[in-house]
Amino acid sequence: MGIDLHRIVSYTLAPRRGIKPIINEAHTVKTLILLYTKGPLGRQALSKILGVGESSVRTLIRRLKELGLVDVSKAGGAYLTNTGEAIVKRLLEKIVPPKVIDISDLNYLKLSRKAAKRLL
Structure with a gap:
């Protein structure tokens, strides 16, 4: 596949006619993942989920469409x-994926430092 995530993000965030989009890298990636996991979404729904205006979503969708990732x-x-599905996969x-980390052993080390300071 000739298209990579860096190119996608750079293209969607590039200013045109001197106007830089309000969207950022996370909006681009999140949009692709949302469309992959939830299926078709309208501008209003995407706007609400992403926390940006509908005009920003329109710009993002238009640019993703220009890349052939979205219709x-x-x-x-x-x-x-x-093509969009293949890239998101x-x-x-x-x-x-996020994991729970057990740091209970580190609590002992913290207590030991406090105890050591009291001894000095």
Whole structure:
């Protein structure tokens, strides 16, 4: 595949006619993942989830469409193309899911330092 995440993000965030979009890298990635996991979404729904205005979502969707990653249905909203799905699948394979970390052993070390300071 000739298109990578860096190129996608750079393209969607590039200023045009001197106006820099309000969206950031996270908005681009989150939009792609949302469309992959939830299916077609309208501008209003994406705007609410991303916390940006509908005009910013319109710009983001238009640019993703220009890259061939997204298409738009008047009835259902924006959805991923086959190329878009393939890129998101590849991205999700690289993302490590969050895990719970047990730091209870470190509490002992903290208590030991406090005890050592009292002894000095």
